[in-house]
Amino acid sequence: MYFDNVAGVQSEAQPGRGVICRLLDPAFGFFVWAGHFLLVYITEAVACQLGLAFRGERVHSGLLTMLAIVTVLAAAVVLAHGFRRWKQRGQAGDRGFLIRLTVGDDALAALAILWQFLPLFMVPVCR
Amino acid sequence: MGDGPPRWGWFTEANNTWIGRLYIATGFAFFLGAGLLAVLMRIQLARPNNTFLAEATYNQFFTMHGTVMMFLFAVPIGEAFAMTLLPSMTGTRDMPFPWLSSFGFWCYAIGGVLVFSSLSFGIAPDGGWFMYPPLTGPTYSPGVNTDVWVLGLGFVEIATLAAAIEFIVGLLKTRAPGMTLANMPIFAWYMLVTAGMIMIGMPAVIAADLLLELERAFGWPFFDATRGGDPLLWQHLFWIFGHPEVYIIFLPAAGIVSMALPTFACTRLVGYSWVVMGAVSVGFLSFGLWVHHMFTTGLPLMSLSFFSAASIAISIPMGVQVFAWLATLWDGKPVLRTPMLFVLGFLSIFTIGGLTGVMVASVPFDWQVHDSHFVVAHLHYVLIGGMVFPIFAALYYWTPMVTKRLMSERLGRWAFGLMFIGFNGAFLPMHVTGLLGMPRRVYTYDASLGVNGLNMSSTIFTFILGAGVLVVLVDFIRHLRSGPRVGDNPWNAPSLEWLSADADYGFRSLPLITSRYPLWEQPNVLQEAREGGGYLPDAPTLERESLLTSPITGQPEQILRLPGPGWTPFVSAAMTAIFFTGLTLRLAVISVTSGAVALMFLMSWMWRLDRAYPKGLADAGRGLGLPLYLNDNRSVGWWAMVVLIITDASLTLSIAFAYLFLWTAKPAIWPPDGSQMPGIIEPFVLLGLTAGAYLLFEGAERFNRRDRRFSVGICLAGTAILASVAIAIGSAWPGSLGINPTRHSYGAAVWTTPRVDCRSRCNWRSDGYLVRGAARSADARLVAMRNVAGLSALVALHSGRHGAGACACRRVSICISITSPACKARRSQGEA
DSSP: OTTTTOTTOOOOSSTTSSHHHHHHGGGHHHHHHHHHHHHHHHHHHHHHHHTGGGSHHHHHHHHHHHHHHHHHHHHHHHHHHHHHHHTTTTOOHHHHHHHHHHHHHHHHHHHHHHHTHHHHHHSOTTO | OOOOOOTTHHHHOOOHHHHHHHHHHHHHHHHHHHHHHHHHHHHHHSSTTOOSSOHHHHHHHHHHHHHIIIIIIIHHHHHHHHHHHHHHHTTOSOOSOHHHHHHHHHHHHHHHHHHHHGGGGTOOOOSTTTTOTTTTSTTTOOSSHHHHHHHHHHHHHHHHHHHHHHHHHHHHHSSOTTOOGGGSOHHHHHHHHHHHHHHHHHHHHHHHHHHHHHHHHHOOOSSOGGGTOOHHHHHHHHHHHHHHHHHHHHHHHHHHHHHHHHHHHTSOOTTHHHHHHHHHHHHHHGGGOGGGGOTTSOOOHHHHHHHHHHHHHTHHHHHHHHHHHHHHHHHSOOOOOHHHHHHHHHHHHHHHHHHHHHHHTSHHHHHHHTTBHHHHHHHHHHHIIIIIHHHHHHHHHHHHHHHSBOOOHHHHHHHHHHHHHHHHHHHHHHHHHHHTTOBTTOSOOOGGGSOHHHHHHHHHHHHHHHHHHHHHHHHHHHHHHHSOBOOSOTTOOOSGGGGGTTOSSSOSSBOOOOOSSHHHHOTTHHHHHHTTOSBOSSOTTSSEEEEEEOTTTOOEEEEEEEOOOOSHHHHHHHHHHHHHHHHHTTOHHHHHHHHHHHHHHHHHHHHTTOOOOOOSEEEOSTTOEEESOOOSTTSHHHHHHHHHHHHHHHHHHHHHHHHHHHHHHSGGGSSOTTOOOOOSHHHHHHHHHHHHHHHHHHHHHHHHHTTOHHHHHHHHHHHHHHHHHHHHHHHHHHHHTTOOTTTOHHHHHHHHHHHHHHHHHIIIIIHHHHHHHHHHHSOOGGGGGGGTTSHHHHHHHHHIIIIITTTTTTTTTOOOOOOOTHHHHHHHHHHO
């Protein structure tokens, strides 16, 4: 391509392909966090309006268990993504920077997701 | 200072460096005005049962103080500094959409002045800066006060979104050659995150405004509890934007601190990657905090706890940043100049505000202090500490870059001392008065409350704080004439903007950047920038140009042609402002006239976009040839449209949220009696018509690529017919089911949701395809008239000027552009 020979400038691998995905990769964990946050918040709101929390202990426990499983799964996905990037560490320059950023953000996002466990186990539903 | 533009150039000049300076001056003017209101309010509160201000006047003052400070100063001033600094800081001549920035600025300035002047006519907003219904609904606020607030916010929304688009696309696509993301100045990272937050968050408050005006103007009861609405819907939508807004305000200030600290500590920023990580984390987590403004509204405990957990979680990335700053101080040898003093003031005051933030993030504590002066103290510690002090640091730090003169060190120290002491003396006691039960937004209090002495003390120290601000003002005016002249880099700063000191634009010749601290670590960078040794030593097209680079590695891709001076952005913005103001004040003739003029200028803007571009590569310097036009996903137009699509999606989701919220809030009466549920036939008919229109669109796109104009025309005509039938049936359908938008919130939500969604889809697909298809089949410039109403059209069309227009958005399938035979030439050239 016409700009392949620019001295001193890193070549951008696969120009035009998946640039947005590569740009947003460091924020992967927070996209999962956002999805999980909305899911548990909306699920609880809708379940309360449908009266699920008051249809016996089994339904109530089932709802909590489902939210807990979703929370664990979300955290696991984020941690797996971070671990995958962690294995690619050691690269220099821009790539290495983006990997460090991704791993750090994934760790924080996983923490923020797991933090939602506290309300699930400590606060009554629909009160 | 550079010579600046000639006489009328104040209105016509369109480059971000210049517009940013106007933004800064205007922002500080609003700051002084809102500060004066604060002083008057403190005089009223100095003594119990005081009569200095009438109750109604006080209501207007605290509403305008909050509104102006938040929307006309705090948000725009960060963008203003960014607009001034980023072109130089990122080593480019200018960012890609200077006309859009100009349009945004003039909307902000004119709209802001109109709103502020409402105080003079007694029609200023009076419902508090967050304007909760039902207080602001048609029943309790029948005048135009609330409409004035919505009007003002509308202008800020236009300006803020325009700036966000400019920053996102500019920072990703017009950095200096070789400036990778890892080498990007930390301030640029903060602004990138801030702009992303605006892109996602701002549509929520746009949706809230829209619903409030629908209720006020047409009686659609979104917030009227007697007709199935819920006032809490406003609070949700407002704070979905309003809480991230706190960080939209804070992050640019944090960027300023992160730039100034290494300079005055004489060392690199410790933990650059960690700070970037913290900024990105804050950008996301801030969207999970909005309900912590609503802890007392009776939401379920678990919901509150989710938000409480997120509120506490955000303290981790915030703490990371604070510790990185402290470590930088520890690592270096700090020099206590005036900007550094303001930075240290920021660190101490903001940390206290953060700690009280952790306190109010706890639900039980918040129940005790909600709506008290404790919260007033907390938010001022966060905002004045977290934003005003860094902004004053920025003023002292970067003024020599613009004026080539230093502000006084002695007056600066006086200013800092007065502001620091005045601020703490004014607001620290409010923690106590709040805990003792003094409510906020109440124009007086009784002597028996036991807060007389503390209130008098707060008022006295407010004057000291104001004196500090006045010292800065005097110092600034004085330094323009008698400040000592300095060289290009008086602080020995490491960042690139100091190389372009005194210029009215970014760089003449764009240097190759290989370091995060180029002035400290790249000895040849000065020569490259000054003596034409970098890229673009000349102007191969003899127009304003810059270099388009790749978003991750900063690889040169295109010579970007930029627009020059022109009246269009100013006149369009002014007429748009007058148009909406006329609507608000019900001045029909003025409104219609100015609307027509605005339309004419916007059309003129579009008409001139589509010029023929020379074929072949142009000399970009250093032996590099680059095209003048790109039409794929490397073009700035493509990126701007991606940003707009996300903004549109966010708006649509906000409206969908409104529907869901109203349903969950009132499930027993949703839908209300008398509303029939749809049968099976109509939905399938509508689905079939929509699917048919969509398929024909796709067909038009494919024929368009093969240059088969007749087939394109047939497909588009079919699309138009099917879409029109679908719209006609869809519009009549809710009415036939007894769904009335004024009778119940259900009807209002049903009528609103598909319309907003339709508008978004129109922006995404319909307009783009129709206009593009028409462009290819005939010279149908008039078709583009449909787009003049929206900011999205402006951006898209503006981007078209830079070669991204008609053919740019193939993959995303959007493109709003106009026409011309040159399109085909461009297309073939670009694809070659």
